[in-house]
Amino acid sequence: MNAAAFLSAVKGKLIVSCQALEDEPLHGAQTMAKMAIAAQAGGAAAIRANGPKDIRAIKRAVNLPVIGLYKIGLSGVYITPSFEAAAQIAAAGADVIALDCTGRPRPDGVALGDLLARIHDELDLPAFADVSTLGEARAAADAGAAMAAPTLSGYTASSPKPAGPDFELLRRMIASLPIPVIAEGRIETPEQARRALDMGAWAVVVGSAITRPRTITARFVRALEQDEAMDFVAGSETRS
Numbered sequence: 104m105n106a107a108a109f110l111s112a113v114k115g116k117l118i119v120s121c122q123a124l125e126d127e128p129l130h131g132a133q134t135m136a137k138m139a140i141a142a143q144a145g146g147a148a149a150i151r152a153n154g155p156k157d158i159r160a161i162k163r164a165v166n167l168p169v170i171g172l173y174k175i176g177l178s179g180v181y182i183t184p185s186f187e188a189a190a191q192i193a194a195a196g197a198d199v200i201a202l203d204c205t206g207r208p209r210p211d212g213v214a215l216g217d218l219l220a221r222i223h224d225e226l227d228l229p230a231f232a233d234v235s236t237l238g239e240a241r242a243a244a245d246a247g248a249a250m251a252a253p254t255l256s257g258y259t260a261s262s263p264k265p266a267g268p269d270f271e272l273l274r275r276m277i278a279s280l281p282i283p284v285i286a287e288g289r290i291e292t293p294e295q296a297r298r299a300l301d302m303g304a305w306a307v308v309v310g311s312a313i314t315r316p317r318t319i320t321a322r323f324v325r326a327l328e329q330d331e332a333m334d335f336v337a338g339s340e341t342r343s
Contacts, residue, residue, distance in 0.1 A: 104198040106229035106249035109149070109168050110283055113306040116148035117296065118170065118285070120310030121161065124153075128317060132160035138314050139165045151308055155195035162196035170231055170308075171197025180209050182233055182255075186221045193226045204232035204243035204251070205259050216246040223247055231285070235262035237275045244282045251280060252287040252308065268295055270302065277303040291322075 119142035123129040129138070139150045139161040151170040152158045158171045171192035173183045183189050183202035193200065200222050204215055222230050232243035233254035239261075240251045253272045257264030262272075268289050276284045286299035287308035296307045311318045 104168055104228075106199075109199055109229060110250065110305065112168055113148045113285075115300060116306055117146065118149040118151055118306055118308040119145075119147040119313055120151035120287075120308055121157070121314050122151070122153045122310060123315070124174070127315070129315075132156040136160040136164035139167070142313070143167055148306070151201065151310065152197075155191045158192055158195040158197050168198040169196065170199045170201050171195065172201040172233075176210075180205065180207050184210050185213070186218055186225075189218075189222050189226060193228055197228065199229050199231050199249075200226065201231040201233055201254075203255065204230075204234050204246075204248060205236075205239050205255055206242070206261065207259065215243065219243075219247040233287075235259040237272060237279060240276050240280055240284075244280050248282060250283045250285055250305065251276060252285040254287045254308075256288055265289075267291070268299070270298065273299060273304060274302055 121135045121138040121142060123135060135152060135157045142150060143165045147167065149168045149170060150161055150165065152161050153172050153174050158169055161169055173188040173192050174181055175184055175188055180203045183200060189200045189202065219230050222228060229249035232240065232248035232251040234240045234243060234251055235255040235258060243251055253269050253276060256262045256269035256272050273286055283305035285306045285308060286304035290296055290307060290309050291312040296309060299307050
């Protein structure tokens with residue numbers, strides 16, 4: 104699938120990220136495939152998925168385009184850090200290659216522009232740039248990325264972590280980039296997703312708020328515990 108076909112398929116729509124790492128209860132290719140089936144049934148226009156096994160299973164299960172990535176390691180540049188990683192997820196059926204396009208050095212020392220060129224020339228697939236700053240987004244666009252998202256805002260030393268979606272970076276990217284900007288990162292409600300589209304985002308990626316029940320549960324628990332703590336404080340003040 105070329106960039107134009109993918110972008111046409113997802114314009115103004117929801118992309119669901121179906122990922123579960125090894126320490127998560129839902130980890131496993133077949134579980135992620137079922138999650139993708141549920142996302143398709145709910146109206147998702149595309150899936151974002153991690154690793155060759157999950158991508159292969161998801162491509163067999165649904166007829167949606169898949170943004171593929173390959174997380175290798177736990178820190179630094181670990182989202183599709185090399186051409187070899189990109190080639191593996193391409194072989195598994197990814198329609199788009201997502202990768203870390205921040206300014207941090209890659210583990211193999213390869214320059215981002217060289218990696219993007221190989222993905223385009225040898226794999227014949229569009230690249231989806233995960234960035235944390237406007238400068239990184241501009242550099243990725245100049246180097247040949249077909250689309251970009253503020254996915255890594257708050258996860259690098261260059262970008263303080265906001266409490267919710269980084270709408271300010273999203274706004275600046277939409278205003279500045281010559282390529283489509285997709286909203287991604289800590290989008291937890293339909294209202295936030297709608298706001299991103301109203302700002303001019305090409306599409307919206309939502310992951311944890313839909314596909315990670317452990318994370319969703321923890322968010323509810325934190326909210327309830329906060330309310331309990333506030334009630335306890337109020338009660339103590341009343342009694343004093």
